[in-house]
Amino acid sequence: MASVARPTVLILCTGNSARSQMAEGLLRSKAGDQLEVISAGTEPADRVNPHAIEAMREIGIDIRAARPKDAAELLGRVPVHHLITVCDDADRRCPSVRPGVVSRTHWSIEDPAAFRGESSAALAKFRQVREELSRRLDQWLADHHVTSRSN
Numbered sequence: 206m207a208s209v210a211r212p213t214v215l216i217l218c219t220g221n222s223a224r225s226q227m228a229e230g231l232l233r234s235k236a237g238d239q240l241e242v243i244s245a246g247t248e249p250a251d252r253v254n255p256h257a258i259e260a261m262r263e264i265g266i267d268i269r270a271a272r273p274k275d276a277a278e279l280l281g282r283v284p285v286h287h288l289i290t291v292c293d294d295a296d297r298r299c300p301s302v303r304p305g306v307v308s309r310t311h312w313s314i315e316d317p318a319a320f321r322g323e324s325s326a327a328l329a330k331f332r333q334v335r336e337e338l339s340r341r342l343d344q345w346l347a348d349h350h351v352t353s354r355s356n
Contacts, residue, residue, distance in 0.1 A: 212286040212307070213241040217295045221246030221273035223257045223318045223331070224291040228338045230266040235342060235353045243283065247298045249273035254318050260331040289345070291338070292316060308349070312341055 214232060218225040225244035232242045250273045261268045276299070279285075286307045290296040291314045314337060320330040346353045 210284075211239065211241045213243065213284055214287040214289060215276075215279065215283070215285045216242070216244040217247070217276055217288065217290045217299060218244075218292045219247050219294045219298075219316075220250035220318070221276075222250035222252065223254045224314050224316065224334060224338065225295075226253050226268055226271050226273075227257050227261055227331075227335050228289070228291055228342065229271070230261050230268045231335070231339050232342050232346075234266050235346060236351055237354050239351050240287075243274070243279065244271075245274040245276035245279045247276050247295050249275050254331075256317065256324075256328050256331040259328060260335045263332070264335070287349070310345060314338065314341075 216225045216228045216232065221244055225246065229242050229244035232240065236242065253268060253271045253273065258269055258271075276295075288299070288306055288309045290299060290309075290311045293313050296311045296313075314334060315330075317327070317330040317334040320327050322330075343353055
């Protein structure tokens with residue numbers, strides 16, 4: 206019997222170095238094998254922000270191997286069923302999405318990478334954004350009738 210493809214969720218922001226990477230890690234953890242989850246940026250950064258990696262490590266999610274990806278390249282190759290934008294710039298500049306997208310969701314999430322201050326304060330900002338993303342993703346999963354593995 207042929208297996209049914211999992212719905213693909215694309216999480217999009219500008220640099221794909223913080224918010225979208227954290228959201229990708231969170232959604233993968235929460236949805237398990239129910240969804241295919243990818244993230245990308247409209248202007249991908251060179252690397253994932255180290256504070257994003259640390260904030261996720263603190264809750265047991267390893268995103269050290271993650272790398273920023275270009276949304277324009279992905280949208281031409283990967284079927285996207287659900288699109289979540291996590292910043293206003295990406296929402297405005299989102300490349301046209303192919304037919305088949307079931308839902309498009311936009312969240313205006315503060316960019317923790319834009320925070321200027323000492324390292325411990327910056328990490329606290331990343332934790333705050335991580336928790337906001339987690340809450341929003343829990344609601345998104347409930348709205349889309351996907352069972353979350355988290356409490």
